[in-house]
Amino acid sequence: MIPLALVAGFFGAGKTRFLTTIIPELHARGLRAQVLLNDFESAEIDTTRLTELSSVVTPLSGECVCCSSLEDLLTALATMPHTPNAVTLIEANGATKTEELLGRLTTDHRLARYTLPLQVTIVDAKRWQKRWWHNALEVNQTRTATHVHVNWAEHVSDDRRAAVNDGIRTLNPHAALGSPIDFVDALERLAVASADDETRPTVAAPRTEGHHHHHPGHAHAHEHPFASVVLGLPETVSRDAFLAFIRALPRAVVRAKGLVRFADQPDAMFVWNRVDGRKVVSLDRSVPHATSQPVALFIGVGLPVDELRAGVESLGA
Numbered sequence: 001m002i003p004l005a006l007v008a009g010f011f012g013a014g015k016t017r018f019l020t021t022i023i024p025e026l027h028a029r030g031l032r033a034q035v036l037l038n039d040f041e042s043a044e045i046d047t048t049r050l051t052e053l054s055s056v057v058t059p060l061s062g063e064c065v066c067c068s069s070l071e072d073l074l075t076a077l078a079t080m081p082h083t084p085n086a087v088t089l090i091e092a093n094g095a096t097k098t099e100e101l102l103g104r105l106t107t108d109h110r111l112a113r114y115t116l117p118l119q120v121t122i123v124d125a126k127r128w129q130k131r132w133w134h135n136a137l138e139v140n141q142t143r144t145a146t147h148v149h150v151n152w153a154e155h156v157s158d159d160r161r162a163a164v165n166d167g168i169r170t171l172n173p174h175a176a177l178g179s180p181i182d183f184v185d186a187l188e189r190l191a192v193a194s195a196d197d198e199t200r201p202t203v204a205a206p207r208t209e210g211h212h213h214h215h216p217g218h219a220h221a222h223e224h225p226f227a228s229v230v231l232g233l234p235e236t237v238s239r240d241a242f243l244a245f246i247r248a249l250p251r252a253v254v255r256a257k258g259l260v261r262f263a264d265q266p267d268a269m270f271v272w273n274r275v276d277g278r279k280v281v282s283l284d285r286s287v288p289h290a291t292s293q294p295v296a297l298f299i300g301v302g303l304p305v306d307e308l309r310a311g312v313e314s315l316g317a
Helices: 015-028 043-051 070-079 098-107 132-143 158-171 180-193 239-247 305-314
Strands: 004-008 032-037 056-059 086-091 118-124 147-151 210-212 226-232 253-262 265-275 282-286 295-301
Touching: 004 015, 004 098, 015 032, 015 086, 015 118, 015 147, 015 180, 032 070, 070 098, 098 118, 098 132, 098 253, 098 295, 118 132, 118 180, 132 158, 147 158, 147 180, 226 305, 239 253, 239 265, 239 305, 295 305
Parallel strands: 004 086, 004 118, 032 056, 032 086, 118 147
Antiparallel strands: 210 226, 226 295, 253 265, 253 295, 265 282
């Protein structure tokens, strides 16, 4: 499979600078960088900078890749020519809501030849959580990260560095906090561990089983910090019990969605969805395929699989 990584962070945090650091190091290790760059109408500017480093860069000018430009990104990934020893890097613009984007990168069947995505969030030590009404977006970008790099740390006081690091740890205790070279190490390990896997397995949901998205022949070859878990739901569930369970999901779950039937309306199937940071669970009436079954998909970093499974099983009690 092709290692896939998302580079996220607020505007001006230093995402392109981060890429200019890691691309030469990847090349030195025999890994070819393929970059998809999304930065509103200025993508071509940074494309020039990165192309000078002998990387293959595809600009995606326009809106955020988490919403209106998402299909452009997914199509670009699906149609990108396969290059031996390639690593694919997505630089998202500063307005990207990462949980929306990761949900699609994890579950879109067209991306089966890519690994589950690593996500490195670049944090500006000077401006961390000093963005007024944009603080929530910076929190979102940090909560979903598998790795975090703090930029400009040398320009702040020891107390400020400690406060930033503590804030990141509180939001995301599972993320690896480190340098650009540490992230290159992680990409290299992922490339080696997934080299023998041709595709990630198709999302499937047997009624009583849960699945991590690892190749079945190499289920324990490597541990991936970002995971998606599919659990079959009972044929029908109590509406109140189900909504209470979804609203109380652990913080490690950054996205949850699926199909459900309720005991008070057993002939109807609903698509349900809960996004990180929101207590509201959306329910939309669905016309399911003949083989559709009630199911729950959970996405996040450090997912408590046993806790999730126990919660699902309690719905059938």
